[in-house]
Amino acid sequence: MAPNERLRAWLSASKVRPAEFARRIEYDRGNFHRLLKGDFRPSLPVAHKIEVETGGTIPMTAWAEAA
Numbered sequence: 001m002a003p004n005e006r007l008r009a010w011l012s013a014s015k016v017r018p019a020e021f022a023r024r025i026e027y028d029r030g031n032f033h034r035l036l037k038g039d040f041r042p043s044l045p046v047a048h049k050i051e052v053e054t055g056g057t058i059p060m061t062a063w064a065e066a067a
Helices: 003-014 018-024 029-037 044-053 060-065
Strands: none
Touching: 003 029, 003 060, 018 029, 044 060
16 A cells, blocks of 8 residues: 555544644645645655654655655
């Protein structure tokens, strides 16, 4: 499963709205929406914030492996 799909699944299971998650990781909501669609991968700092906020469920390395 692609990391953006894993992140969407995590958001759904955790009942966290994408806008709230974007706020938590201090990321633009519009860009976060495009990231969830798979339009692009996050920068390393953003990938790290995603890893931390998801408790390691979506590790930074997942984004590199998807390239």
